Amino acid sequence: MSVTALQSWHPGEVAIQRRLGFANAVKHDWARVINLMPTQHQIFFSSNIQFLPLTTIDKDGRPWGSIASGPNGDIGFIQSPSARSLSIHVKSWVGDPLLKTLNELTSKKCSRLAVSERQLTAGLGIEFTTRRRNKLAGFVADAEALGDLEYRVELTVTQALGNCPKYINVRNLVSYPESRAEVLFDKPQLSAQERLPDKVIEFIQSADTVFMASIFKPAPTIAQRYPAHAGMNARSGLPGFVRVRPSDGRTVVIPDYSGNRFVSSLGNIEATGLAGLTVVSFDTGDILYLTGEAKNHVGADALEIMARHASLTTLTVTGYTFVRNALPVRQKQGSSVERSPYDPKVKYLVEEEGAENIASGSAKAHVQEAVRLSPDLAIFKFKISSGSSSPPGMKIQPGQSVVLDFMEWIGPPQYRHMADAAPGSINDDRVRTWTVSSAHEGQDVSWFEITMRKMPGGVVTGALFDLLENSRIDTRNGDTVKFDGSVHAELVGVTGDFILDPSESLDALWVAGGIGVTPFLAMLHALEQRHSTSQGDVWLVLSTREPDLMLKLIFPSLKKIAPKINFSLHVFTSVSNLDSRARMELTNFNIEIHRGRVGSAFWDTVPKTKDVFICGPNAFGTAAESGLQSAGIQPSQIHREGFY
Secondary structure: OOOEOOOOOOHHHHHHHHHHOOOHHHOOHHHHOEOOOOHHHHHHHHHOOOEEEEEEEOOOOOEEEEEEEOOOOOOOOEEEEEOOEEEEEEEOOOOOOHHHHHHHHHOOOOOOOOOOHHHEEEEEEEEOOOOEEEEEEEEEEEEEEEEOOEEEEEEEEEEEEEOOOOOOOEOOEEEOOOOOOEEEEEEOOOOOOOOOOHHHHHHHOOOOEEEEEEEEOOOHHHOOOOOOEEEEEEEEOOOOOOEEOOOOOOEEEEEOOOOOOOOHHHHHHHHHOEEEEEEEOOOOOOEEEEEEEEEEEEOHHHHOOEOOOOEEEEEEEEEEEEEEOOOOEEEOOOOOOEOOOOOOOOOOEOOOOOOEEOOOOOEEEEEEEEEEEEOOEEEEEEEEEEOOOOOOOEOOOOOOEEEEEOHHHHOOOOOOOOOOOOHHHOOOOOEEEEEOOOOOOOOOEOEEEEEEEOOOOOHHHHHHHHHHHOOOOOHHHOOEEEOOOOOEEEEEEEEOOOOOOOOOEEEEEEEEEHHHHHHHHHHHHHHHHHHHHOEEEEEEEEEOOOHHHHHHHHHHHHOOOOOOEEEEEEEEEOOOOOOHHHHHHHOOOOEEEEEOOOOHHHHOOOOOOOEEEEEOOHHHHHHHHHHHHHOOOOHHHEEEEOOO
């Protein structure tokens, strides 16, 4: 019969729970960590997984995350003789940190009573096709060398816990016995000024899954109540969610996402200040092993490191090994990764280049006025104010986007562990990115407009459209609603390279799906402002269920663009009858209305010299890109922009 494995959370866990503000909410949850594996865990480890990330401790007391797997990457390399033991047939490879530990443990008898620090271990089993995962901790009770890089490892399990799976990226993994490990870099000790190689940094910043090893080392006075133990966990997100500080080239930054709030790994780091991080490519089999000094950052401290993220961990690397072609499992060829619906957007470090960041608090965007075009479409005008006496001096190129933080106005979300109906709300930081639909080419921007679609269940768009609903003006008539400026957002920055060519001669194809027309509205406004200075040939292909509405957005600028620009507008729609006013305006232009979707017959008519810009829903953009390439447009000519 199982009993709890702990007497309470250890001091490090309590400390980080308090810093994060939920110590009271989880103060009794330590009892969920039990002292043996339930039968389903035993079956899981022996019948469901192809490899097992294991924490191992080196001679200097540093934790590393190793990868244990069988000879061919197949399921079944683990057996569970009892609820408190695992027997693992390990076929390792050069460079894996577990090898050094096993070489030492096989040279002397392992103790089951006075367990040494080198014996401590922890594992995390993940079934990547289902997101199931289970954790264990314990020690190496015995190790036997079976041959070259091959061992029988006996683990005694002292802690077991079913774990939160919500950020795991679903993959179809298959065995890959052809792997042949090759050590590319091996630096177990870094000097004070050494940086990670560029290849290593690029590898880290392309990852969507990392494994985090940790260790708790108690003071002698509390060791009986809180015994030493290792930890193993995983962190997953969108590719690029883990960053490396450019300033030193060796500090890895791992954002902490909302989870079950046990924060055992962070608790170990809080107490001991050490961690290991293992980065795996399921495409190439490359593995990067890192170890170093770790620190948790919360609140203002975190925000100084990573923009818009108030809880993170840094790992200053003191040793690493990079091994090519090592992992004996791979992503099945032709299969795709299913991203977790809970994944937040990638956040960047304050010191990183990329988005044009504006210092926090230096500029705000106030809602000045709005015009409602339909129940779920409106144009919002924002006025920029600066916290200093000098003007903001911000530039926005036609097609770029603004990043706005509405946290101060809307407030943070309440904690929920899971929210299947709206998974994105779990880590909602109230930061939104929208394409600017007004044009400000060559100007310091003091205001901007966003043509905004109300999102079903959207917190920010819902709140903004509520402003229109609650106004005293009948917004159904398209009248302008003025606001007092009290509703505002912090202006985080300007981003995007999906921009209008600044040259005077244009040869472009713009492809828009629905509200994906917004960057092209800005480009049209810019061509209107350029007037006689631009020339060339521009096609706009618009696929929409709202042709009347979209044409009304387009026509004002279309009437005023430079006379030397030959502009063609192709509207694809299932709507059979256009508004009579739109029909009247159509007579003034060479505009074609097509019934149905854009097909290959149309793409074949596109001149092969054009620079192509596509904006719309992902499926629409992919279909357009595929159709254009089939028609002979080169991939290098195509620029894609998704919805923000």
